[in-house]
Structures are given as structure tokens and as C-alpha cells.
Amino acid sequence: MTTITIYGVGLMGGSLALCFRGKPDLRVVGHSHSEASVKKYKERGVVDYATTSFEEAAAEADFIFVCVPVGMVEDYLNRLSKLPLKPGCVITDVGSTKASICRAADAMDWGSSYFIGGHPMAGSERSGVEAATPLLYENAFYVLTPGKHVPESVYESLVDLLRYTRAQIVRVEASQHDDIVGAISHLPHIIAVALVNQVAKYNESDPLYQNLAAGGFRDITRIAASEPVIWRDILLNNREVVLRLLSEWKGQMESFTALVESGSGEGIEEQFRQSREFRNQIPERRKGVLTSLFDLYVDVPDHPGIIGEITTSLGNERINLSNIQIIENRADVPGILRLSFRNEEDMDRAAKLLKPEYHVHA
Numbered sequence: 001m002t003t004i005t006i007y008g009v010g011l012m013g014g015s016l017a018l019c020f021r022g023k024p025d026l027r028v029v030g031h032s033h034s035e036a037s038v039k040k041y042k043e044r045g046v047v048d049y050a051t052t053s054f055e056e057a058a059a060e061a062d063f064i065f066v067c068v069p070v071g072m073v074e075d076y077l078n079r080l081s082k083l084p085l086k087p088g089c090v091i092t093d094v095g096s097t098k099a100s101i102c103r104a105a106d107a108m109d110w111g112s113s114y115f116i117g118g119h120p121m122a123g124s125e126r127s128g129v130e131a132a133t134p135l136l137y138e139n140a141f142y143v144l145t146p147g148k149h150v151p152e153s154v155y156e157s158l159v160d161l162l163r164y165t166r167a168q169i170v171r172v173e174a175s176q177h178d179d180i181v182g183a184i185s186h187l188p189h190i191i192a193v194a195l196v197n198q199v200a201k202y203n204e205s206d207p208l209y210q211n212l213a214a215g216g217f218r219d220i221t222r223i224a225a226s227e228p229v230i231w232r233d234i235l236l237n238n239r240e241v242v243l244r245l246l247s248e249w250k251g252q253m254e255s256f257t258a259l260v261e262s263g264s265g266e267g268i269e270e271q272f273r274q275s276r277e278f279r280n281q282i283p284e285r286r287k288g289v290l291t292s293l294f295d296l297y298v299d300v301p302d303h304p305g306i307i308g309e310i311t312t313s314l315g316n317e318r319i320n321l322s323n324i325q326i327i328e329n330r331a332d333v334p335g336i337l338r339l340s341f342r343n344e345e346d347m348d349r350a351a352k353l354l355k356p357e358y359h360v361h362a
């Protein structure tokens, strides 16, 4: 029996627990310092056992996942490094920054256990165990940052366990990781929050702002609803990278200001041309919850029963749907329907069937 202990069974920890729970020869233990949370973990059935005792949670563990806010990770690792852990125990975390955590962990004496930094590139603006789902990591990249002293066999044992997440493991050096996530995750969160706060001010005097907010505003601001404590810790921890990016961002805004001020239509077009080219080459299929390799997107008109019509016509042709999701891109009405299939043949047949009536794209 392999025991997996999760400290902080929230969105990320709870989702990991749900990936491992009920799998052959795996036992999942959850830890929280709060009695109420321990009760909740048990009631929701996310773990096999839960405790408020830090020591008891670690005692039998073969793998430990530290899934608390970045600002707390070092403290948790420090406490763990001082416990009599099972020999060969692998400790990892899911913190959104890696350089300072890995540096701190490298300076700790792990005895016969090992630390490997981790960061799944999947998540949500929601938080807490209530938001946990075993599908969170599916098709996402999962970064691991093993230090030099971690034997390959130990690294492979963690990779092997993580196959239950159905994520794609990628090995990255910790400071390179922080540079990259600064640009593709931390800066976008700041921009989304600043934009929402700017619009919220206008909305105070004219609530029509909120009502007219459609696809553009919604697409760029979903993440502005993210958990404040989690993001406070991330931005402060990746301070230097974030400050450099913000300064470059100011430059971007100044360039745009100059283009608009000088009426340079050509310059504006060029900015959009460049960004469209890069944006369109990002492999859409790999990211997000519930994506599969065989997805079709169908623009559906807003009329009652439309989803039923589509699923019935697929059913009549015996085309198996593995998933269906409405992507809300217009206020309060279904816009794009994502249909997922288990194989290319089903996807192609569905596209052929739906094309005469709907706008279908892969």
C-alpha cells in the first residue's frame, strides 16, 4: 500500500486527492490545522483519512504533497524535514513559484527522503476543496524541478504516481520556470485585476458597464476573481520577475498610447497582426479542464432545446460523445458548444453531420 499525504486539501490538493483516491493500493491522507476542514474532507470523501496532527499525517507517507499558499510552503517543508519520515519518502509541492522554494528546500537536511519541486499548470479562479475536481489536471502540463541530488529513480517514481492526474510532465529549471510563469500567469492576473478594478469604478456611476460586458471583457477577466491570499503570496514571492515584467508592460502601454495618439492605423494593425499570429499558434487543445485531443467547437444559436437537438442527431448516428461543455462567451446565453470525442473518426463524422446546419470548427 502506498500512502499519499496532502497538506492543504483545497482546489489543488483536493483535486490531486481525487485523482489518487480509490486507485489500487493507494491510500490518501489529508491534513488541515482546522477541525472543521478535516470534517469537511471526510464528509466529501476526498481522502481516506484526515487529521489535524501534522506529525501523524506524515508518519506513514510514501509521497507528500504540500498544497498550501506559496508563503507557507517553506515553513511546511522545514517542519517536514525535521520529522522522522519514512525512508525514501518523496516530498513535493504545487506552489506557483519555484526558485525560492527549491533554494530553501535544497538547504534543508532531508536525511533519506527527497524533495522535488512541482507546479501543475492548471487551476481555476475558484478555491477550496469545494472546487476540487479529478479532471483539473487532465491534458495540462505539470512542471517538476528536481534538484541535482535527486536520483533518477526517485524522480521517476513521482512521475509514475502523477500519471493518475493525466497531466503531461515537463522538467524545467526553477528560475527559468519563474521567468516563464511570471509572463504567462502572474502578469496576466495583475492585468485582469487592474482592468476589472478600473471598470468597476466607472460602473459605480453607470451600471450599464457591467451589463454590456460581453465576451472580450469576460475572456480576459475570469482570473480576476481568483483567491486573494494565493495571489498575494505568488506576486510577492516572484517579486523581481513581476517588477521587471510590469516595467516592460508600462512600455507596451506607452507604445500603444503613442500609436493611438499619432493616429497610426498601420501601427495598430501591425500589433494585432503580430499578436494574432502568436496567439493562434498556441496549442489550444492541451490546456484547460476537460479538453481532449478530439474536440469540435459548434456555434449554437440561442434557442431552447438546441443542445438536445445536437446530441440527438449524434446519438441517431451512433456517434459517441465523451464530453460536452458550453463555453460562455456571450452574456447569459450559450455561445460555443465544445463537443469532445474519444477518437478522430467520431469527431470527423460529427463534423460532417453538423456542418450543413451549424458553424463547426476544430
Ligand SMILES: NC(=O)c1ccc[n+]([C@@H]2O[C@H](COP(=O)([O-])OP(=O)(O)OC[C@H]3O[C@@H](n4cnc5c(N)ncnc54)[C@H](O)[C@@H]3O)[C@@H](O)[C@H]2O)c1
Pocket: 007, 008, 009, 010, 011, 012, 013, 032, 037, 067, 068, 069, 070, 072, 094, 095, 096, 097, 119, 120, 121, 122, 123, 124, 125, 126, 127, 128, 129, 227, 229, 230, 234
Ligand atoms: N489556484 C490555482 O489556479 C493554482 C494553480 C497552480 C498552483 N497553485 C498553487 O497551489 C497552492 C494551493 O492553492 P489552491 O488554489 O489550492 O488554494 P486553496 O485556497 O484552494 O487551498 C489552499 C489550502 O491551503 C490551506 N492552508 C494552510 N495554511 C494556510 C494559510 N496560512 N492560509 C491559507 N490557506 C492555508 C487551506 O486550508 C487550503 O486547504 C498554492 O501554492 C498555489 O500557488 C494554484
Ligand SMILES: O=C(O)C(=O)CC1(C(=O)O)C=CC(O)C=C1
Pocket: 095, 096, 120, 121, 122, 123, 124, 125, 184, 185, 186, 223
Ligand atoms: O485557469 C486559471 O484560472 C488559472 O489561473 C490557472 C493558472 C494560470 O495562470 O494559468 C494559475 C496559477 C498557476 O499557478 C497555474 C495556472
